[in-house]
Amino acid sequence: MSPDHSRSFVTAASDMTTPPDEHFDVIVVGAGPAGSAAALVAARAGLKVLLVERGEYPGAKNVSGACFYGSAVLNELIPNWWEKAPVERYVCRRDLVLMSETTAVSMDFRSAAAGYVEPPYNAFTILRPKFDRWFAAQAEAAGAFLLTSTVVDDVIKERGRVVGIKVRREHGEVRGDVVIACDGVNSWLAKKAGLQRDLHDHEVSLGVKEVLGLDEAVIRERFHLTGNEGVAYEYVGAVTQDVRGGAFLYTNKSSLSVGIIGQVSSLVEAKKRPYDILEHFKSHPAVAPLVRGGKLREYSAHLIPEAGWKMMPQLVAPGMLIAGDAAGFCLATGLYIEGINYAMQSGIAAAKAAIHACACRDFGKHTLARYTELLWPHNVFTDFRAFKHAPGFVNGNRLQNLYPDLVAHGTEMLFQVNGQAKQKILPLSFKVMRQYKVKSRHVLSDLYKVARAYLW
Amino acid sequence: MVMTTHEEKMHTTRFRVDDKPHIVVDPDKCKTCSVRACVYVCPANLFVPLGDGSVLFNYEQCFECGTCFIVCSKEGALRWDYPDGGYGVTFRES
Ligand SMILES: Cc1cc2nc3c(=O)[nH]c(=O)nc-3n(C[C@H](O)[C@H](O)[C@H](O)COP(=O)(O)OP(=O)(O)OC[C@H]3O[C@@H](n4cnc5c(N)ncnc54)[C@H](O)[C@@H]3O)c2cc1C
Ligand code: SF4
Ligand code: SF4
Numbered sequence A: 001m002s003p004d005h006s007r008s009f010v011t012a013a014s015d016m017t018t019p020p021d022e023h024f025d026v027i028v029v030g031a032g033p034a035g036s037a038a039a040l041v042a043a044r045a046g047l048k049v050l051l052v053e054r055g056e057y058p059g060a061k062n063v064s065g066a067c068f069y070g071s072a073v074l075n076e077l078i079p080n081w082w083e084k085a086p087v088e089r090y091v092c093r094r095d096l097v098l099m100s101e102t103t104a105v106s107m108d109f110r111s112a113a114a115g116y117v118e119p120p121y122n123a124f125t126i127l128r129p130k131f132d133r134w135f136a137a138q139a140e141a142a143g144a145f146l147l148t149s150t151v152v153d154d155v156i157k158e159r160g161r162v163v164g165i166k167v168r169r170e171h172g173e174v175r176g177d178v179v180i181a182c183d184g185v186n187s188w189l190a191k192k193a194g195l196q197r198d199l200h201d202h203e204v205s206l207g208v209k210e211v212l213g214l215d216e217a218v219i220r221e222r223f224h225l226t227g228n229e230g231v232a233y234e235y236v237g238a239v240t241q242d243v244r245g246g247a248f249l250y251t252n253k254s255s256l257s258v259g260i261i262g263q264v265s266s267l268v269e270a271k272k273r274p275y276d277i278l279e280h281f282k283s284h285p286a287v288a289p290l291v292r293g294g295k296l297r298e299y300s301a302h303l304i305p306e307a308g309w310k311m312m313p314q315l316v317a318p319g320m321l322i323a324g325d326a327a328g329f330c331l332a333t334g335l336y337i338e339g340i341n342y343a344m345q346s347g348i349a350a351a352k353a354a355i356h357a358c359a360c361r362d363f364g365k366h367t368l369a370r371y372t373e374l375l376w377p378h379n380v381f382t383d384f385r386a387f388k389h390a391p392g393f394v395n396g397n398r399l400q401n402l403y404p405d406l407v408a409h410g411t412e413m414l415f416q417v418n419g420q421a422k423q424k425i426l427p428l429s430f431k432v433m434r435q436y437k438v439k440s441r442h443v444l445s446d447l448y449k450v451a452r453a454y455l456w
Numbered sequence B: 001m002v003m004t005t006h007e008e009k010m011h012t013t014r015f016r017v018d019d020k021p022h023i024v025v026d027p028d029k030c031k032t033c034s035v036r037a038c039v040y041v042c043p044a045n046l047f048v049p050l051g052d053g054s055v056l057f058n059y060e061q062c063f064e065c066g067t068c069f070i071v072c073s074k075e076g077a078l079r080w081d082y083p084d085g086g087y088g089v090t091f092r093e094s
Helices: A033-044 A071-077 A128-141 A188-192 A216-222 A264-270 A274-282 A340-360 A370-374 A380-386 A390-394 A397-415 A425-435 A440-455 B006-011 B027-031 B037-041 B067-071
Strands: A023-029 A049-052 A087-099 A104-110 A124-126 A145-147 A152-158 A161-167 A173-181 A204-213 A229-237 A245-251 A255-263 A295-305 A320-322 B014-016 B023-025 B047-049 B055-057 B078-080 B088-090
Touching: A023 A033, A023 A161, A023 A340, A033 A049, A033 A071, A033 A128, A033 A340, A049 A128, A049 A173, A071 A340, A087 A245, A087 A397, A104 A397, A124 A128, A124 A229, A128 A145, A152 A173, A152 A188, A173 A188, A173 A340, A204 A264, A204 A274, A204 B067, A229 A397, A255 A264, A255 A274, A264 B037, A264 B067, A295 B006, A295 B067, A320 A340, A340 A370, A340 A380, A397 A425, A397 A440, B023 B055, B027 B055, B037 B047, B037 B055, B037 B067, B067 B078
Parallel strands: A023 A049, A023 A173, A049 A145, A087 A229, A173 A320
Antiparallel strands: A087 A104, A087 A124, A152 A161, A161 A173, A204 A255, A204 A295, A229 A245, A245 A255, B014 B088, B023 B078, B047 B055
């Protein structure tokens, strides 16, 4: 055994000086955005908080695209946070691109409206290992104890109630009144506590990503940006070949984040390797000029819980709450992928419920159920219910692979001037639909589904 | 163009390898598996099908994403856990 295995509890974490047998009010597992938000809020309320992370540092195990839409949420916790945090660029441009193998049709949105270009801004691009480290340090500054390089293996249950955690080390038991599981998409803690089942392969998507180093001046010029402006591109269609999913490209300060996301069951069916799809994506004529000259800095991969409302575990048990990706709070609607904001919002709601339970000294299910009530005003349930039809619809084959191709091809024909008679849009549409063997009734039923998913 | 091979990609990611494997595959069970989903989905390409019908697995450059665990349909073929604290993959940029 290497000496590292026998590190004592105290020396394991440079940040931690508390002996293991101490009792905490709140134990938070996982120092991602959900865990750090929960720890920050609980610590500020004067509670004794332990934040446990298995990575060498918070963010060491974490991957997002990452376009962070929760700027205003975080601004309430830490005013003008972007002046202190390691952010890359604020996002004032979004580009939604439909693709066929040869063509791309995009809706390029740019705004100089206050909501986008002024504090607290609409969104920022970030890099998780840097951002998460900073965010966890804010929780520490508020008084939480951060314990890194420590795996939590299980919960301790007594008389049906969770009363602490088991960490992977000798004598590794830590007790606390409320355990908040913020351990991400593969939440072993939620499973061990009996609150979540094994996930199915159609409920999760695999994201693979590259960070490509590129000169700041080149990024500004290439993407038509000034100063610290940034752009978020999202792609659907042939770009993921037969796999249901999408792709993204985000501008950082001096790098690009480029990745593809594929539904796991669909990767298996198509027998496609995710990194091959990524290469295929980068070679698309609409993407290649954007990534040209980029120098690979890091390759990464991570799972995303995408089924939303339908895969939500039991969120509350006596002595325990579940937040963030562990609870499936990642919204993938095809128009965007948002998880960091919901992780923070649910983390905050969980902390508030824990504070309430500590105040009444009652950690039973009924008292902690305040958490689920708070998920409405914190806009987690609100959004997931509103978009509950979107994930299933987004993963439909026609929307995923057929329509983007069809629209791209139709637009191609619309714009081509080749000496033949021009056609008006409706006859052209029918012609393209015939070519793609799409039936009008399918289009109508899909339009209805689009409307149900996004309009009302 | 910025095309990279899978080897080049893996080269950029940092791993602190533990001597103890955190994922263990039972090659006998794999011999009877017809799906071999792990081979396609693993973003690190750590599952290699062998001529004798078994699958060779190497845990060292694992992203700890959990995909193989989710797709493996053979009961008991794959024992999956996180590596010990501080070991395994460490992202610096992503
Ligand atoms: C490729 C990709 C692109 C994405 N793009 C975006 C995007 O652009 N915008 C967006 O908002 N969201 C995006 N998401 C989703 C977003 O990453 C997640 O929703 C978000 O990270 C969830 O935060 P969390 O705190 O719940 O979980 P995580 O960020 O996963 O954090 C969980 C933490 O718990 C730790 N942990 C796990 N198990 C244990 C244990 N047993 N013991 C101790 N510690 C443990 C982990 O190391 C980790 O630090 C993307 C996801 C992926 C994979
Ligand atoms: S899917 Fe499971 S049983 Fe099949 S080859 Fe892979 S690890 Fe073995
Ligand atoms: S956890 Fe992910 S990276 Fe590791 S072996 Fe399984 S699929 Fe591959």
